Amino acid sequence: MSAAPVVGIVGSAGAYGRWLRGFLQQRMGLEVIGHDPADPHSDDPEVLLQRADVLIFSAPIRHTPALIADYVARSAGREAGRLWLDVTSVKSAPVAAMLASQAEVVGLHPMTAPPKAPTLKGRVMVVCEARLARWQPWLAQLCAALEAECVRATPAHHDQVMALVQAMVHATHLAQAGVLREYAPLLGALPALMPYRSASFELDTAIIARILSLNPAIYEDIQFGNPHVAPMLDRLLAQLQQLRQQVGQGDDAARAAFRQQMLLDNRDSQGEAVLAEGNYTFERVGYLLADLTERNAISVHLPEDRPGSLRELLHVFERHAVSLASIHSSRTPAGEVHFRVGFIAGSDPTALLAAAGEIDASGIGRVLSR
Numbered sequence: 629m630s631a632a633p634v635v636g637i638v639g640s641a642g643a644y645g646r647w648l649r650g651f652l653q654q655r656m657g658l659e660v661i662g663h664d665p666a667d668p669h670s671d672d673p674e675v676l677l678q679r680a681d682v683l684i685f686s687a688p689i690r691h692t693p694a695l696i697a698d699y700v701a702r703s704a705g706r707e708a709g710r711l712w713l714d715v716t717s718v719k720s721a722p723v724a725a726m727l728a729s730q731a732e733v734v735g736l737h738p739m740t741a742p743p744k745a746p747t748l749k750g751r752v753m754v755v756c757e758a759r760l761a762r763w764q765p766w767l768a769q770l771c772a773a774l775e776a777e778c779v780r781a782t783p784a785h786h787d788q789v790m791a792l793v794q795a796m797v798h799a800t801h802l803a804q805a806g807v808l809r810e811y812a813p814l815l816g817a818l819p820a821l822m823p824y825r826s827a828s829f830e831l832d833t834a835i836i837a838r839i840l841s842l843n844p845a846i847y848e849d850i851q852f853g854n855p856h857v858a859p860m861l862d863r864l865l866a867q868l869q870q871l872r873q874q875v876g877q878g879d880d881a882a883r884a885a886f887r888q889q890m891l892l893d894n895r896d897s898q899g900e901a902v903l904a905e906g907n908y909t910f911e912r913v914g915y916l917l918a919d920l921t922e923r924n925a926i927s928v929h930l931p932e933d934r935p936g937s938l939r940e941l942l943h944v945f946e947r948h949a950v951s952l953a954s955i956h957s958s959r960t961p962a963g964e965v966h967f968r969v970g971f972i973a974g975s976d977p978t979a980l981l982a983a984a985g986e987i988d989a990s991g992i993g994r995v996l997s998r
C-alpha cells in the first residue's frame with residue numbers, strides 16, 4: 629500500500645469519472661489515470677492495470693459486472709495487494725465480480741449525482757468493505773477527504789435498502805410524471821398547475837424534475853438491475869390497488885378501512901418521534917421554498933471568503949434602511965456559493981437598488997441576476 633497511490637478510473641469520461649478525477653487530484657493530491665471508450669485520448673486499460681494502485685470502476689451499472697470480469701481476466705493476478713473500488717448504484721453484482729480478483733475490494737455508493745461542490749459534504753456514501761486489510765487506513769483517508777456521511781453495509785443489505793430508498797422513490801415520481809402528462813391535454817402542463825401548488829406538490833415536482841434531468845441510464849438500471857425491485861413494485865401496486873378499491877366502494881366501511889390502514893396503521897408504524905421530526909423537516913423545507921421563490925430578494929456572491937464579509941454586506945442594507953425578511957446561503961446552478969437575501973413586503977425599491985449598486989461598486993459582493 630502506497631501513501632500516495634496512483635488511481636486509475638475506468639469510465640473516466642463519465643460524469644462521476646470526471647468528478648472523481650478532479651476530487652482525487654485537487655483534494656487528495658493524487659496522480660489519476662483513466663480509461664474511457666468515449667475518450668480516444670484516455671489511457672489504455674493495460675496502462676491502468678500496470679500503473680494503478682487503486683482502480684475505481686465508474687461505469688454504467690448494466691455493464692459494470694462484465695467490465696470488471698474483463699479486468700479480472702486481463703489483470704491475471706497483478707491486482708494482488710492493490711485496491712479495487714466501484715461507485716455504482718447497485719452493489720451485489722459489481723462487488724461479487726471484484727471479489728473474483730485478488731485485490732482488496734470495497735464497493736462505494738455516493739447517494740447523490742456528482743455534486744457541484746468539490747466534496748460530498750452533507751451527502752451520504754454507502755461503503756461495502758468486502759475484502760479490506762492493508763488498504764484500510766487509505767480508505768479512511770478517502771472517506772475523510774470526501775467529507776461524506778459514510779454508512780457501512782453489506783452489498784446484499786445495500787441492494788435491499790436501495791429498492792426502497794431509490795427504486796420506490798423514482799417509481800412513484802415517474803408514475804406521477806406519467807399521470808401529469810396524461811392530464812396535460814385536459815388541465816394544461818405543469819406551469820398551469822403551479823399557481824395551485826401545495827408545498828408537497830412543489831417538492832414532488834422538483835423531485836420529478838431532478839430525476840428527468842439526470843442520466844436516464846442510471847434510473848433505468850436502478851429499476852432493472854436490482855432483483856429486490858420487482859417485489860417492491862408488487863407491494864406498491866397492491867397498496868395503490870387497495871386504495872383504488874376503497875375509493876371505488878366509497879361507503880363508510882371503505883372509509884373506515886382507508887383511515888385504519890393508510891393513516892392510523894402507517895402512523896403507528898412510523899412512531900411519534902419519527903413523525904414529529906419528519907413533519908418539522910417538511911415545515912422547514914416549506915419555509916425555505918417560500919423564501920427561495922420570493923421575488924423581493926437579491927442574491928449576492930461574496931468574492932472574499934473571510935470573517936466579517938457577511939457583516940459588511942448586511943451593513944449596506946442597514947445604511948439604506950432596508951429590513952431583511954430572510955437570508956440563506958445557497959449555490960448558483962454553476963455551484964458558486966451565494967447569499968440570498970429576502971426583504972420585507974413593501975420595501976422601498978429605490979433603496980434596494982441603491983444598496984445593490986453599493987454592494988457591486990464597493991467590491992463587497994457581486995449581485996447576481998435573478
Ligand SMILES: O=C(O)C(=O)C[C@]1(C(=O)O)C=C[C@@H](O)C=C1
Binds near residue numbers: 717738740838
Ligand atoms: O442527486 C440526486 O438527485 C440523487 O439523489 C441521485 C440519485 C437518486 O436519485 O437516488 C441517483 C443515482 C445515485 O445512485 C444516487 C442518487
